[in-house]
Amino acid sequence: MMLDIRDLSIGFTGRNSPVEVVHGISLSLGRGETLGIVGESGAGKSMLALAIIGLLPANARASGTIDFNGENLLALPERRLDRLRGAEIGMIFQEPMTALNPAMTVGHQIAEALLLHTTISRADAHARALQLMDMVRIARAESRISAYPHELSGGERQRIGIAIALALKPALLLADEPTTALDVTVQAEILDILDDLVTEMGIGLILISHDLGVVARMADRVLVMQDGNTMEEGPTAVVLRSPQSPYTRRLIAALPRRVRAGLETAP
Ligand SMILES: Nc1ncnc2c1ncn2[C@@H]1O[C@H](COP(=O)(O)OP(=O)(O)OP(=O)(O)O)[C@@H](O)[C@H]1O
Numbered sequence: 001m002m003l004d005i006r007d008l009s010i011g012f013t014g015r016n017s018p019v020e021v022v023h024g025i026s027l028s029l030g031r032g033e034t035l036g037i038v039g040e041s042g043a044g045k046s047m048l049a050l051a052i053i054g055l056l057p058a059n060a061r062a063s064g065t066i067d068f069n070g071e072n073l074l075a076l077p078e079r080r081l082d083r084l085r086g087a088e089i090g091m092i093f094q095e096p097m098t099a100l101n102p103a104m105t106v107g108h109q110i111a112e113a114l115l116l117h118t119t120i121s122r123a124d125a126h127a128r129a130l131q132l133m134d135m136v137r138i139a140r141a142e143s144r145i146s147a148y149p150h151e152l153s154g155g156e157r158q159r160i161g162i163a164i165a166l167a168l169k170p171a172l173l174l175a176d177e178p179t180t181a182l183d184v185t186v187q188a189e190i191l192d193i194l195d196d197l198v199t200e201m202g203i204g205l206i207l208i209s210h211d212l213g214v215v216a217r218m219a220d221r222v223l224v225m226q227d228g229n230t231m232e233e234g235p236t237a238v239v240l241r242s243p244q245s246p247y248t249r250r251l252i253a254a255l256p257r258r259v260r261a262g263l264e265t266a267p
Pocket residue numbers: 012021039040041042043044045046047048057059210
């Protein structure tokens with residue numbers, strides 16, 4: 001397995017007693033697989049993703065192991081983590097505007113990821129930025145490459161976020177509510193792009209969402225979290241067809257009827 005998390009707990013130290021928000025989660029993911037993590041606000045989904053990429057808040061403490069290709073990410077020195085981040089593990093955030101630099105053209109931001117981590121020339125980085133923009137299906141990339149983030153739509157900004165995350169061909173992509181801020185139609189396009197990347201590039205994708213409908217469409221396996229615990233984990237079709245935990249049943253029941261009907265007829 002590319003990623004193998006065992007007994008991961010995350011807590012916050014504070015003036016009062018320490019508070020644990022993730023309690024002994026285990027999961028694994030291979031290349032070309034999508035794992036959906038679903039659960040309501042405060043379940044600990046984002047903390048889990050931040051622990052994997054080594055970006056937990058300063059007052060957070062994690063225990064357990066996060067084995068990524070044979071290395072325990074929780075025990076790596078910061079410099080090694082810095083290299084892994086971006087190069088081997090990419091992350092896409094909910095609100096692309098806050099992840100992008102408003103004062104830099106989008107082409108420049110994609111190229112910068114390449115220039116920082118590789119010995120590529122400026123001209124090649126520019127050409128590669130264009131290619132990446134094509135990959136995330138930005139029409140007329142040549143004319144959009146010199147646009148600033150505010151000149152793009154929300155969906156286009158999220159595509160740029162994905163292009164940056166992909167620049168260095170990571171093996172693992174973490175997407176935390178990547179479509180929550182977007183219109184439904186744009187949401188579907190972004191999910192299709194992510195789905196294609198998993199298939200075509202063999203990326204392992206962790207897709208985090210509070211929306212079981214989104215996860216059900218995308219994920220091979222699903223992990224249901226509540227209050228920092230795993231409530232249920234298994235192949236998506238099995239979990240949807242015969243949910244074991246009352247919490248999962250409630251999530252399924254809360255889906256719009258049309259979505260539920262679609263899930264039942266899905267392969
Ligand atoms: N810096 C912090 N200090 C203390 N507690 C925190 C801090 N950041 C987050 N938490 C707590 O950690 C818990 C898990 O938060 P997390 O953001 O992982 O949830 P989530 O499932 O991603 O929810 P959402 O969908 O709202 O982002 C929450 O109870 C939150 O209050």
